[in-house]
Amino acid sequence: MSTLTEAAPPQAIPPDSGQPAGSAPRTRRKLTPYWLLLPGVAWLVVFFAVPMLYQGSTSLQTGSLEDGFRVTWHLATYWDALVEYKWHFVRSFGYAATATLLCLAIGYPLAYTIAFKASKRWRSVLLILVIAPFFTSFLIRTLAWKTILSDGGPVVGLLNTLHVLDVTSAIGLTSGDRVLATPLAVVCGLTYNFLPFMILPLYTSLERIDPRLHEAAGDLYARPFTTFRKVTFPISLPGVVAGTLLTFIPASGDYINAQLLGSPSEQMVGNGIQKQFLNVLDYPTAAALSFILMALILGMVTVYMRKAGTEELV
Amino acid sequence: MSRFFTWIRAHLVVLAGLLALAYLVLPNLVVLAFSFNKPVGKFNYEWNEFSTDAWTDPCGVADMCQSLSLSLQVAVLATVGATVLGTMVAFALARYRFRGRSATTAMIFLPMAMPEVVMAASLGTLFLNMRIPFGFTTILIAHIMFCLSFVVTAVKARVMSMDPRLEQAAQDLYATPVQTFLRVTLPLAAPGIAAGALLSFALSFDDFIITQFNSGPTTVTFPMFVWGASQRGIPVQVNVIGTAMFIAAVGLTVGGQWLGNRRKATA
Numbered sequence: 001m002s003t004l005t006e007a008a009p010p011q012a013i014p015p016d017s018g019q020p021a022g023s024a025p026r027t028r029r030k031l032t033p034y035w036l037l038l039p040g041v042a043w044l045v046v047f048f049a050v051p052m053l054y055q056g057s058t059s060l061q062t063g064s065l066e067d068g069f070r071v072t073w074h075l076a077t078y079w080d081a082l083v084e085y086k087w088h089f090v091r092s093f094g095y096a097a098t099a100t101l102l103c104l105a106i107g108y109p110l111a112y113t114i115a116f117k118a119s120k121r122w123r124s125v126l127l128i129l130v131i132a133p134f135f136t137s138f139l140i141r142t143l144a145w146k147t148i149l150s151d152g153g154p155v156v157g158l159l160n161t162l163h164v165l166d167v168t169s170a171i172g173l174t175s176g177d178r179v180l181a182t183p184l185a186v187v188c189g190l191t192y193n194f195l196p197f198m199i200l201p202l203y204t205s206l207e208r209i210d211p212r213l214h215e216a217a218g219d220l221y222a223r224p225f226t227t228f229r230k231v232t233f234p235i236s237l238p239g240v241v242a243g244t245l246l247t248f249i250p251a252s253g254d255y256i257n258a259q260l261l262g263s264p265s266e267q268m269v270g271n272g273i274q275k276q277f278l279n280v281l282d283y284p285t286a287a288a289l290s291f292i293l294m295a296l297i298l299g300m301v302t303v304y305m306r307k308a309g310t311e312e313l314v
Numbered sequence: 315m316s317r318f319f320t321w322i323r324a325h326l327v328v329l330a331g332l333l334a335l336a337y338l339v340l341p342n343l344v345v346l347a348f349s350f351n352k353p354v355g356k357f358n359y360e361w362n363e364f365s366t367d368a369w370t371d372p373c374g375v376a377d378m379c380q381s382l383s384l385s386l387q388v389a390v391l392a393t394v395g396a397t398v399l400g401t402m403v404a405f406a407l408a409r410y411r412f413r414g415r416s417a418t419t420a421m422i423f424l425p426m427a428m429p430e431v432v433m434a435a436s437l438g439t440l441f442l443n444m445r446i447p448f449g450f451t452t453i454l455i456a457h458i459m460f461c462l463s464f465v466v467t468a469v470k471a472r473v474m475s476m477d478p479r480l481e482q483a484a485q486d487l488y489a490t491p492v493q494t495f496l497r498v499t500l501p502l503a504a505p506g507i508a509a510g511a512l513l514s515f516a517l518s519f520d521d522f523i524i525t526q527f528n529s530g531p532t533t534v535t536f537p538m539f540v541w542g543a544s545q546r547g548i549p550v551q552v553n554v555i556g557t558a559m560f561i562a563a564v565g566l567t568v569g570g571q572w573l574g575n576r577r578k579a580t581a
Binding site: 036044050052054058107109111112113126128130132135136138140141142147148196254256270273278286287294 | 327331334337339340341342344345348359399400403405406409412421422427428431432433435439440443455456459462466516520526527537544548555557559562564567568
C-alpha cells in the first residue's frame with residue numbers, strides 16, 4: 001500500500017539494446033510486452049471488468065430466482081434502492097469521512113514521529129508495530145473492540161467520568177452510557193481498521209523530506225509550527241492525498257464494523273448490498289446499490305484529486 | 315511544574331504519536347490477554363479467570379482448524395498466481411513503451427480504488443449468471459484478481475528504480491539474455507517480488523468481504539469461520555490463532571530485516 005506513493009524515479013525506459021536485429025526478432029521484441037501482459041490483464045478483464053459490466057446489466061433486470069432474470073431496463077430499481085437506502089448512503093459517507101479525518105489527525109503525529117523523531121533502530125521497530133496488526137485477522141481485532149468498549153468497561157467508565165459521553169450523546173454520536181452499538185463505536189472501529197493505510201503513505205512522503213529543510217526554516221526564524229505549516233505539510237501533501245483515499249474508499253464500502261460494533265440503526269450501504277445479495281437474493285437491487293456506491297465514490301475521488309492537484313498516484 | 319509543561323510541549327508530537335501507536339496495538343494486546351481467558355458463556359468478551367486450555371488444545375473447536383488450512387491453501391495458491399501474473403505485467407509496464415500502456419495502468423489501478431463490496435458483488439453476480447458453482451475455485455479466482463494489482467505496484471516500483479546499466483554490463487560481458495535475466499535482473503527485482511508476494515499472502519489470508527460473496531456452503535475460510543462464530547459464540551481458540559498470527563508476523567518481519575541488514579553488512 002505504501003507502494004502507491006512510491007513514485008518511481010523518472011527514468012528513461014531503456015531503449016532497445018543496439019544489437020543488430022533482423023526483422024523477425026524485431027517484431028518479436030515488439031510483441032514481448034503484450035505476451036507479458038496477456039495473462040494478467042486477461043485475468044482482470046474477465047474477473048474484474050466484465051463482472052462490472054455484467055452488474056450494470058443485472059441492475060436493469062427484473063425477475064426472480066425461479067423464473068430467471070431478464071433485462072427490462074427497469075430503472076425504477078435504482079430509484080427504489082436510493083429511496084430505501086438513502087440513510088445508509090448518508091451514514092456510509094458520513095462515517096467514512098469522519099474516520100478519514102480522525103485517521104489523519106491520529107496518523108500524522110505517528111508518521112511524523114517515525115520519520116523525524118525516532119532513531120534508525122526505533123524507526124524499524126515502530127514500522128513493524130504499525131504493519132504487524134495487518135497480519136492478524138482484522139475480524140478478530142475488530143471483535144476485540146467489543147471488549148474494549150464494553151458497557152461498564154474501563155474505557156466507558158473513563159469517558160463517563162470525563163463527561164465526554166454527555167457531549168457525544170448531545171450530538172447523537174452515543175446514546176446514554178453506552179458506546180457499543182452507537183455511531184461512535186462504528187467510527188472508532190473504522191478509524192482503527194484503516195489507520196495503517198493512512199500512516200504508511202504519510203510516512204513514505206515524510207521520510208523523503210531532507211531534515212536540513214527544517215534547519216533552514218529555523219535559520220530563517222520560522223517557529224516550529226510555521227515550519228510545519230509552510231514546509232513539512234505542503235511537501236507531505238501527496239502522502240495526505242494517498243492516505244485519505246486509501247482510507248475513505250474502503251471505509252465507505254465497509255460493512256463489518258457496522259455489523260460487529262453497531263446496531264441496526266448504524267447500518268451502512270455495504271450492509272444493504274450484503275443483505276440484498278446474500279439473504280434477500282434480490283440481485284438487481286444489490287447490483288444497483290453497488291453501482292450507485294461506485295459512481296458516487298468515483299465522482300468524489302475525481303473532484304478531490306482535481307482539488308488536491310496530485311494525479312501521480314500509481 | 316512549569317518544567318514539566320515545557321517538557322510536555324517539547325515532546326507533544328512524540329506523545330501523540332505514541333498514543334496513536336497504543337490505539338493501534340491495544341486490540342492485539344486484548345486478543346492476547348483473552349486467549350488465556352476461561353469465559354463464562356459462549357462469548358469471549360468478558361474476563362473470567364486465567365486458563366491455558368485454549369493454548370494446549372488449539373484445534374479443540376469443530377471446523378476451526380479445517381477453515382484455517384483452507385485459508386492457508388487459498389492464500390498460498392493465490393499468492394503464487396498473483397505474483398507470477400503480476401510480475402509479468404510489472405515488467406511489461408516498467409520496461410516497454412507500447413500502445414495501450416496507460417489503459418493497462420488504469421486497469422491495474424481500478425481494483426485498488428474500488429470498495430471491496432462492489433467487486434465482490436459484481437464477481438458473485440457473474441458466477442451466478444454463468445451457473446458456476448461457488449467453491450474453492452471461485453474463491454481462488456477472486457483472490458488472484460484483487461491481489462494482482464498490489465503485486466504489480468510493488469514490483470513495478472522496484473523494477474523502475476533498478477539501474478539498467480547493470481544489465482547492459484552483463485550483456486557486455488557476453489551473458490546471454492537468459493543468463494542476464496536469471497543472474498542479474500531477477501535477483502535485483504527480488505525484494506519487490508517478495509514484498510508483493512507477502513502482501514498478497516496477507517491480503518488473501520485475511521480477506522473476508524470478497525470471500526463471503528464468492529464462497530460455497532462447504533468452503534468456509536478462517537475469516538468466514540470467525541464471522542460465523544461472532545454470531546453464534548466465539549471459542550477462545552480464535553484468540554489463540556490471532557495471537558499466533560501476530561507473533562509469526564512480527565517474527566517474520568524482524569527476521570527479514572535482520573537478514574537484510576546482514577546482507578548489507580557482508581555486501
